[in-house]
Amino acid sequence: MTSITVDLGGTRIKLALINNGEILESHILPAQAEVGIQNRIQDIEKIIRRWLRSSSEIVEGIGIAFPGIVNPIEKRVISISGKYYDAVDFDFTNWCNKNFNLPLVLENDANAALLGEVYYGCAKGYKDAVIMILGTGVGTAAMMEGKVLHGKHFQAGCLGGHFAVSLSDRPCSCGGKGCLEANASTWALPLIAQEQPDFDQSGLSTEEKIDFVALKKWVLRGDETAIRLLAQFNHYWSLGIKNLIHAYDPEVVILSGGVIKCGDIILKPLTEKVSKNAWTPWGEVTIKAAKNPEHSVSLGLHHLITAERKDYNEV
Ligand SMILES: [Zn+2]
Numbered sequence: 120m121t122s123i124t125v126d127l128g129g130t131r132i133k134l135a136l137i138n139n140g141e142i143l144e145s146h147i148l149p150a151q152a153e154v155g156i157q158n159r160i161q162d163i164e165k166i167i168r169r170w171l172r173s174s175s176e177i178v179e180g181i182g183i184a185f186p187g188i189v190n191p192i193e194k195r196v197i198s199i200s201g202k203y204y205d206a207v208d209f210d211f212t213n214w215c216n217k218n219f220n221l222p223l224v225l226e227n228d229a230n231a232a233l234l235g236e237v238y239y240g241c242a243k244g245y246k247d248a249v250i251m252i253l254g255t256g257v258g259t260a261a262m263m264e265g266k267v268l269h270g271k272h273f274q275a276g277c278l279g280g281h282f283a284v285s286l287s288d289r290p291c292s293c294g295g296k297g298c299l300e301a302n303a304s305t306w307a308l309p310l311i312a313q314e315q316p317d318f319d320q321s322g323l324s325t326e327e328k329i330d331f332v333a334l335k336k337w338v339l340r341g342d343e344t345a346i347r348l349l350a351q352f353n354h355y356w357s358l359g360i361k362n363l364i365h366a367y368d369p370e371v372v373i374l375s376g377g378v379i380k381c382g383d384i385i386l387k388p389l390t391e392k393v394s395k396n397a398w399t400p401w402g403e404v405t406i407k408a409a410k411n412p413e414h415s416v417s418l419g420l421h422h423l424i425t426a427e428r429k430d431y432n433e434v
Pocket of ligand 1: 280281291292293294295296298299300301
């Protein structure tokens with residue numbers, strides 16, 4: 120089964136041509152999410168058309184993942200914060216029918232990433248799993264008894280980045296306060312760093328861009344502000360993971376996103392903190408780094424298209 124997938128991220132749009140779980144082609148477009156989906160869709164169409172012409176396999180469906188609340192049954196975006204502002208009014212089914220006459224799946228990006236890791240990645244064989252994606256923001260998703268949770272209003276499991284973890288007044292991208300994402304994410308890092316009373320004495324103040332690569336660099340050089348910030352972020356992430364464990368009772372927690380590229384300086388203390396603080400009398404939850412952090416969303420969409428085509432062919 121061959122499919123084309125579109126992962127609409129906050130900074131990049133990742134397209135992939137996939138055959139039976141193998142990525143045959145991939146292409147990255149700058150997201151320019153602030154201009155809206157209407158202004159990005161032609162560039163996406165061009166790549167899809169090119170692959171439809173060049174692929175030796177018959178493409179059986181298109182999958183799109185969105186960083187917001189998605190209704191996968193009606194195939195529409197319910198709510199997004201700040202990115203692709205016009206997606207809520209965009210008719211994806213009509214767009215797909217008109218341009219490609221192919222079946223479409225639409226899903227929240229973290230839900231798709233969780234499926235990608237369960238079917239093609241680090242969590243094969245698990246039926247109870249959660250994922251936390253530490254990227255520009257914080258995305259989460261939960262699977263219980265083999266099913267990705269959606270809930271009455273399609274927001275179950277996917278709002279873990281907005282778990283309340285702090286009394287801080289810093290506004291979050293969702294419009295709320297005290298959220299995990301507002302206290303420990305890539306977008307919040309420069310704001311939090313600059314709030315530190317000793318910021319001017321920290322090596323971080325010499326960085327043009329304060330991201331996790333810069334934070335890791337200064338942690339390894341023994342910079343006190345950087346070390347304290349990383350410990351603080353680890354604390355908040357561990358609270359988020361603890362909340363996911365207590366809410367959804369998983370066997371495995373998958374960590375993904377650009378931040379985990381920092382490796383052991385994040386993963387090791389985070390795993391220790393979670394093991395110490397989560398209430399799991401049956402044993403310890405396994406914490407794993409995603410196998411395909413770059414492609415888990417695409418592979419999850421591919422799984423959904425495969426499952427949908429299988430159902431269709433069996434009718
Ligand atoms: Zn929030």
